Amino acid sequence: MQLVRNFWQSQIGKKVVMAVTGLILVGFVVGHMVGNLQVFQSAAKLNAYGYFLKHTVGGALWAVRGVLLASVILHVVAAVQLTRQKQAARPSGQGYQKYEPQISTFASRTIRWGGFLLLAFIVFHILHFTTLTIYPDYSPTDVYNNVVKGFQIPWVTAFYVLAMGALALHLFHGAWSSLRTLGLSRPAARPTARPIVTALAGLVALGFAVVPLAVFFGAVQPAAPEQGIPAEALEASALQQSAGAPAGASTTAPTSTLAGH
Amino acid sequence: MKITLHVWRQAGPKAAGKLETYTLGHVSPDMSFLEMFDVLNEELVEAGKEPVAFSHDCREGICGSCAMMINGAAHGPMKGTATCQLHMRSFKDGDEIWVEPWRARAFPILKDLVVDRSALDRIIQAGGYISANTGGARDANEILIPKPDADSAMDAAACIGCGACVAACPNASASLFTAAKISHLGHLPQGQPERFRRVLTMVEQMDIEGFGHCTLYGECQEACPKLISIDTISRMNRDYLKATLTKRPEPTVEYAG
Amino acid sequence: MELNSKVPAGPLAGKWDKHKFDVKLVNPANKRKYEVIVVGAGLAGASAAATLSELGYRVKCFVYHDSPRRAHSIAAQGGINAAKNYQNDGDSIHRLFYDTIKGGDFRAREANVYRLAQNSVSIIDQAVAQGVPFAREYGGLLSNRSFGGAQVSRTFYARGQTGQQLLLGAYAQLEKEIARGGVEMFNQYEMLDLVVVDGHARGIVARNLVTGAIETYAAHAVLLATGGYGNVFYLSTNAKHSNATAIWRAYKRGAAFGNPCYTQIHPTCIPVSGDHQSKLTLMSESLRNDGRVWVPKKQGDKRAPGQIPEDERDYYLERRYPSFGNLAPRDISSRSAKYVCDEGRGVGDTGLGVYLDFSDAIKRLGKKTIAERYGNLFEMYQRITDEDPYEVPMRIYPAVHYTMGGLWVDYNLMSTVPGCFVLGEANFSDHGANRLGASALMQGLSDGYFVIPYTIGDYLAGLKPQPVDAAAPEFRAAADETRARLQKLLSIKGKRTPTSFHRQLGKIMWDKCGMARNRAGLAEAITEIRALREEFWTNVNVIGEVGSLSQQLEIAARVADFIELGELMCRDALHREESCGGHFREEYQTEDGEALRNDDAFAYVAAWEYAGDQAEPRLHKEPLEYENVKLSTRSYK
Numbered sequence A: 001m002q003l004v005r006n007f008w009q010s011q012i013g014k015k016v017v018m019a020v021t022g023l024i025l026v027g028f029v030v031g032h033m034v035g036n037l038q039v040f041q042s043a044a045k046l047n048a049y050g051y052f053l054k055h056t057v058g059g060a061l062w063a064v065r066g067v068l069l070a071s072v073i074l075h076v077v078a079a080v081q082l083t084r085q086k087q088a089a090r091p092s093g094q095g096y097q098k099y100e101p102q103i104s105t106f107a108s109r110t111i112r113w114g115g116f117l118l119l120a121f122i123v124f125h126i127l128h129f130t131t132l133t134i135y136p137d138y139s140p141t142d143v144y145n146n147v148v149k150g151f152q153i154p155w156v157t158a159f160y161v162l163a164m165g166a167l168a169l170h171l172f173h174g175a176w177s178s179l180r181t182l183g184l185s186r187p188a189a190r191p192t193a194r195p196i197v198t199a200l201a202g203l204v205a206l207g208f209a210v211v212p213l214a215v216f217f218g219a220v221q222p223a224a225p226e227q228g229i230p231a232e233a234l235e236a237s238a239l240q241q242s243a244g245a246p247a248g249a250s251t252t253a254p255t256s257t258l259a260g261h
Numbered sequence B: 001m002k003i004t005l006h007v008w009r010q011a012g013p014k015a016a017g018k019l020e021t022y023t024l025g026h027v028s029p030d031m032s033f034l035e036m037f038d039v040l041n042e043e044l045v046e047a048g049k050e051p052v053a054f055s056h057d058c059r060e061g062i063c064g065s066c067a068m069m070i071n072g073a074a075h076g077p078m079k080g081t082a083t084c085q086l087h088m089r090s091f092k093d094g095d096e097i098w099v100e101p102w103r104a105r106a107f108p109i110l111k112d113l114v115v116d117r118s119a120l121d122r123i124i125q126a127g128g129y130i131s132a133n134t135g136g137a138r139d140a141n142e143i144l145i146p147k148p149d150a151d152s153a154m155d156a157a158a159c160i161g162c163g164a165c166v167a168a169c170p171n172a173s174a175s176l177f178t179a180a181k182i183s184h185l186g187h188l189p190q191g192q193p194e195r196f197r198r199v200l201t202m203v204e205q206m207d208i209e210g211f212g213h214c215t216l217y218g219e220c221q222e223a224c225p226k227l228i229s230i231d232t233i234s235r236m237n238r239d240y241l242k243a244t245l246t247k248r249p250e251p252t253v254e255y256a257g
Numbered sequence C: 001m002e003l004n005s006k007v008p009a010g011p012l013a014g015k016w017d018k019h020k021f022d023v024k025l026v027n028p029a030n031k032r033k034y035e036v037i038v039v040g041a042g043l044a045g046a047s048a049a050a051t052l053s054e055l056g057y058r059v060k061c062f063v064y065h066d067s068p069r070r071a072h073s074i075a076a077q078g079g080i081n082a083a084k085n086y087q088n089d090g091d092s093i094h095r096l097f098y099d100t101i102k103g104g105d106f107r108a109r110e111a112n113v114y115r116l117a118q119n120s121v122s123i124i125d126q127a128v129a130q131g132v133p134f135a136r137e138y139g140g141l142l143s144n145r146s147f148g149g150a151q152v153s154r155t156f157y158a159r160g161q162t163g164q165q166l167l168l169g170a171y172a173q174l175e176k177e178i179a180r181g182g183v184e185m186f187n188q189y190e191m192l193d194l195v196v197v198d199g200h201a202r203g204i205v206a207r208n209l210v211t212g213a214i215e216t217y218a219a220h221a222v223l224l225a226t227g228g229y230g231n232v233f234y235l236s237t238n239a240k241h242s243n244a245t246a247i248w249r250a251y252k253r254g255a256a257f258g259n260p261c262y263t264q265i266h267p268t269c270i271p272v273s274g275d276h277q278s279k280l281t282l283m284s285e286s287l288r289n290d291g292r293v294w295v296p297k298k299q300g301d302k303r304a305p306g307q308i309p310e311d312e313r314d315y316y317l318e319r320r321y322p323s324f325g326n327l328a329p330r331d332i333s334s335r336s337a338k339y340v341c342d343e344g345r346g347v348g349d350t351g352l353g354v355y356l357d358f359s360d361a362i363k364r365l366g367k368k369t370i371a372e373r374y375g376n377l378f379e380m381y382q383r384i385t386d387e388d389p390y391e392v393p394m395r396i397y398p399a400v401h402y403t404m405g406g407l408w409v410d411y412n413l414m415s416t417v418p419g420c421f422v423l424g425e426a427n428f429s430d431h432g433a434n435r436l437g438a439s440a441l442m443q444g445l446s447d448g449y450f451v452i453p454y455t456i457g458d459y460l461a462g463l464k465p466q467p468v469d470a471a472a473p474e475f476r477a478a479a480d481e482t483r484a485r486l487q488k489l490l491s492i493k494g495k496r497t498p499t500s501f502h503r504q505l506g507k508i509m510w511d512k513c514g515m516a517r518n519r520a521g522l523a524e525a526i527t528e529i530r531a532l533r534e535e536f537w538t539n540v541n542v543i544g545e546v547g548s549l550s551q552q553l554e555i556a557a558r559v560a561d562f563i564e565l566g567e568l569m570c571r572d573a574l575h576r577e578e579s580c581g582g583h584f585r586e587e588y589q590t591e592d593g594e595a596l597r598n599d600d601a602f603a604y605v606a607a608w609e610y611a612g613d614q615a616e617p618r619l620h621k622e623p624l625e626y627e628n629v630k631l632s633t634r635s636y637k
C-alpha cells in the first residue's frame, strides 16, 4: 500500500499512470476508428457492427467501458495534478520575459489544451451518439443513419474534425512519450524522431475525420432505415423502446444478409 | 559591433526585478559572451554603477557555473555550447539580446543572473553515488567493463550540472540531470548494488525540491551543453518502475532535506 | 622558523609503510570529538573531506563555488598517471618516481615523490570503485596512453574530461558523507583568514558570499586545498576565480611559502585575441604528436600561412631539437615560441603566436584519421577563433598553466603553522621546478585519499579531544581585521576597477617573471609591483558592500593578495640564480640556450617567511638530498 502511495505521489509514478492509461485509450481509439470505417462498406455492415458490440459482446462491453472510463479519469486526474505541480515549479509571475522553444513540438506544448478539448469532445460524443441525449430522435440501432444525420450539420462536422486534429496532436506526442515514460523505447541517435507514431497519429485522425467529411460532402448518403439489424431485435426494440435487448436475442449476427449487399 | 542588451537586474532574493537596457558600442566578434559582460561591467563600474552579477568560472564549458537564458534559449543559440563558450560572432551588429537568469522555484534568484542551484547537490546527496569508502578497493582491472557500457556511462557522466535542462524545460523539470546520474552509475557494474535504491531516493528528492515532471518536450536535450540524451530519462523511468515493483521499502531512509 | 621535513629514516621504498606504522592513531571512539575544517573541494579537498568523514572525524568543508563540483580540477583534460604497468611496457613505481623527480629538474623531495608514485596505484582502484568511467578497451580492461612525452603508457583518461570525472567521483563521495551527516558543507563561503591560537591553526574567518556575513569557524585542524595561484598572471588557463587568498592569508599568519617562482607555462594554448581577453584556453598537448610548429623565417612576414613557401618557413623545434622535435618538453617548447616571437617572427594580428600545422599530417594520414584523433579539439579551436584548422594552421602560444610552488609542507603535509595542512596544488610538495603532464590530478588525490587520513591522526592524537574554544579572542580579532580590510577596499572609491589592476599586474608578471627572467627585469618588476600596490590601495574603485553578494569586492580582495604574492614570486625568482624547470634565468643558460642548473648552490627548497607588509620576507632553506637518483642534466637534443 505504502508502495502504491509512494508511486502515485511521485511525478514519475503519475506519468506512468498517464502512459498506461493513455496507451489503453490509444488501443481503443484505433479499434474505434477501424470500426467506423465500415460506414463506407454499407449501412447494414455498420449497423450490424453496432449491434454486434451491444449484443454479442454484451456484458463484456460494460467491463470495457469501465476500463475506458477509469483510464480517462486516471489520465485526467494525473494530468491535472502534474500540471499544478509544474505550475508550482515555475510560478507564473516568475517566468521568463522571453522564452523561445527550441525543439519541442507544437503537439507537446499544446498537449494539455488538446487534452481538455478531447475531454469536452468525448463528453459531447457520448451524449451525441451513445446516449443520444442531444438528439433524442436518433434511432438506438440505426447507427448508419444517425451518423449521416449527425454530420450533415456543419458545426458538428467542424467540431468533430477539429477534435480529430487535436487527437492527432495528442497522439503524436502522447503515444510516443508514453513509450519513453515507460522506458520501453530503445536508445536512439535522434530520440525525438518518431516515424511510427507519426503514421499512427495521422492515420487515426484521418480515419476518424474522413467519416464526418464524407457525410458532409455527400459521399456517404442516407440509407433505408435499420438495415443490418436482425428482425427480432427490431421488433423487440420497437416494443420496448429500449436500447438494451434481452441477452438471448443476440446469438447470431445475420451474416447472410450482410453478405448480400 | 553595436549590441543592445536587456538584462535582468534584481538586487536580492526578495527584491523585485526588471529588465534593464544597456548599449555596448564596441563589441568584437571574437569576444566570448561573458567577455562582453566583463566589458559591460567595467563600464558600469567606471560609471559608478552596480555591475551585473553573474556566475562563471572555468569559461571552458566544463564547470557548469555559467547560466544565462539568452534570447529565450538556455545558453543561447548555439547547440552543445555553454554560455561561456558562445562567441559574439553568433550575433550581428545592431542585435538586441535578452539575458535572464534560470527560472524555477527550485532555483531561487540570489542576485541579477545568479541563482541558487543547491537543489541539484541535494539530489546527488539522495543517492547519486556509489558507496565506496576510501581504501579496500580491488584492483581496477579486476572489474571488466565492456567498452560500449563504459562509453554509455561516460556519455551520461559528462553532465556539468549547470541546470540548463531545468531552465529550458517548460515544466522546470530536473529529469535530465537526475537521469544522467542514474544512467552513468546504472551502466556500470559497480553501480548495480545500489541501483534500485538510488533511483527511488533520487526521484523522491527531485520531487521534494519542487521540480516539475517530464513531458518529454526534448528542450532539455537541446539546451544541454553536453548534448545528454533524453534516452537517459527513459532509463530512469524504467529503473523506477522496476524498483517500485521489486523493492520492499526500507525501514528508515533518511533523505537529505 | 625551523624547517623540519620529518622525512622518515630508512630505505626509500619502505619509508611510507614505516611512517604509517609509526604515526599515532586516534581512538575510533574519539574521532568524532575532533573537528576538521577543509577549505576547498577540488580533487584534493573533496577527497580529504570525504575520507576524513568516513573515518569518523567531523568535517566542515568550505568552498567559494556554489557547489563543490565546480572546483577548478573539473577542467583537467588529459589524464592521470599511475604506475600500474597494465601495458607491460616497463613501468614501475620506481620509474614513475624517477620520471617525476627528473621532470621536476631535481628540485623535489625524494621521499614525497616516491610516496606519490606508490599511492598512484591505489588512486585508480579507488576511482574505478566509485564509478569513474575511464576509457576501456574492447575486452573491458582499462585503456592507457602516453602523455607529455613519457616513454611508457601510464596515463588513465576519461575522454578529454579526466579531471571532471575524477572530481565527480570525489564529489559524489563528499555528497555521500554530507547526506550521512559527517560533513557539513559551506558552499559560497570564502576563507579570508586563518585563525592561529597559541601558535596552532584553530579555525578560519570566512565570508558568506551570498549574505556577506563574516563568520568564524573553529576546529582542531585546518586543511587548505585551495588550488594554484596561476592567476597572478591575470591570463592563465586557470578558472577565473582561482585565487591565492587562502594560502596568502595563511602565509601572513606564519606558514612559509615554498618556491613561489616555479610556474609552469604550457606551450599549446589559444593565443590572446584582444584586450577583452579574460582567460586562456588550453589545447591538449597531444596535438603536438601530429602538428608541426613553425613561424616565417622573415621578420614581420604578414602573408597568409598558405602563401609562405616551404623554404621560407622555420620549423624551429625540429631544427633545434632534432631528436624530440615538436614533442620537446613543455618548458622548452614554450620558451622557444617566446624567442621566435621576440624576434618579431610571431604570427597572427598580435604577433604573439606560432603555427601548429596539420597539413602534412592530413596529407600523410588523411583528414579522416586526423578528425578521429583531434576532431573535438579542432572544433573547440574553431569555435573560439573562427578558423578551420583543417584548412589553415592553428595558432598557438604559451600560457601560464600551473604553479609548482605553494605553501611549504613537511612529509605529513603540515605547514609551518602546526595544525594547518596543505594539499593539492596549494602546496609545493611533489613537482619540484616543473610538473609532468597528468601528475597534478594524481598528487591531489594522493594527498586527499591516502596521505592526510594517516598523517592528520598523528597531529590530532596529540591534542585533547575537547572542543576548540571558539570564543578565544583571536577569532574575533581576525574577523575584525577581515571586516576592516574589506571596508577599506570599499572606502577608497578611486578611479580604477579592480580588474584593471589585475591586468596590469599580470602584464608585469608575464613580461618580467614569465617564461624567461633576468636580474634587471625582476628588480624592475618588484619596484613596479610595489608602486602598483600603492596605487591599488589609493585608487581602486570597488562597488558593492560587505553585507551582500558583491562580486567586485570578491575580486578586489583577491587582487590585493595577488599583488603581494606577485612581489614574492619575483623575489624568489631573483634570488634563485640558476635555471631549473619552469624557472629560466637568462643569465644562467648553456651556450646553446638551455637551462643551467646550479646544484651546488641551489639544490634546496626556498621557503619564505612573512616578516611584515613593508619588510622583506625571510628566506629559509630546506636542503634537498638525493640518495636514490643521480642528478643529471636534461637533454632533448
Ligand SMILES: Cc1cc2nc3c(=O)[nH]c(=O)nc-3n(C[C@H](O)[C@H](O)[C@H](O)COP(=O)(O)OP(=O)(O)OC[C@H]3O[C@@H](n4cnc5c(N)ncnc54)[C@H](O)[C@@H]3O)c2cc1C
Binding pocket: C039, C040, C041, C042, C043, C044, C045, C062, C063, C064, C065, C068, C070, C071, C072, C073, C074, C075, C076, C077, C078, C079, C080, C162, C163, C189, C190, C191, C192, C225, C226, C227, C228, C237, C238, C239, C242, C243, C245, C246, C282, C401, C402, C423, C424, C425, C426, C437, C438, C439, C440, C441, C442, C444
Ligand atoms: C586547463 C587545465 C588542464 C589541466 N589538465 C591536467 C591534466 O590533464 N592532468 C593533470 O594531472 N593535471 C591537469 N591540470 C592541473 C590540475 O587540474 C590542477 O592542478 C588540480 O586539479 C588542482 O586541484 P586542487 O584540488 O589542488 O585545487 P582546485 O581544483 O583548484 O580546487 C580549489 C578549491 O578550493 C576552493 N577555494 C580556493 N580558495 C578558497 C577560499 N579562499 N575559500 C574557500 N574555498 C576556496 C575552491 O572553491 C575549490 O573548491 C590542468 C589544469 C588546467 C588549468
Ligand code: FES
Binding pocket: B055, B056, B057, B058, B059, B060, B061, B062, B063, B064, B065, B066, B082, B083, B084, B085, B160
Ligand atoms: S564558466 Fe564553466 S561552464 Fe561556463
